[in-house]
Amino acid sequence: MRQQTINDGRSYEGANIRQARLRRLTFWSSIALCVLCLSAVWQDRALAPALHDGMKGAVDTAMRHALENEALAAALTELQQEYARHFGES
Numbered sequence: 683m684r685q686q687t688i689n690d691g692r693s694y695e696g697a698n699i700r701q702a703r704l705r706r707l708t709f710w711s712s713i714a715l716c717v718l719c720l721s722a723v724w725q726d727r728a729l730a731p732a733l734h735d736g737m738k739g740a741v742d743t744a745m746r747h748a749l750e751n752e753a754l755a756a757a758l759t760e761l762q763q764e765y766a767r768h769f770g771e772s
Contacts, residue, residue: 720737727734748754 723730723733
């Protein structure tokens with residue numbers, strides 16, 4: 683008869699750590715893939731016309747709200763001027 687060992691859970695610790703790491707990697711990979719897909723649609727309307735139009739509408743709405751807020755409008759103007767100084771409009 684073989685001796686039966688008591689499973690105290692230590693044999694599963696390594697597997698649990700690997701699974702947690704894989705879940706984290708999958709989560710961040712999914713986010714990166716979504717960002718890349720959205721940036722591709724932003725660049726080329728032909729990929730998803732309805733989504734591209736919705737994104738443009740969202741940007742227009744966000745810019746309108748930002749310009750209505752005095753502090754955000756000033757910060758946006760300053761950022762645009764700083765960008766023009768650094769990257770110059772030759």
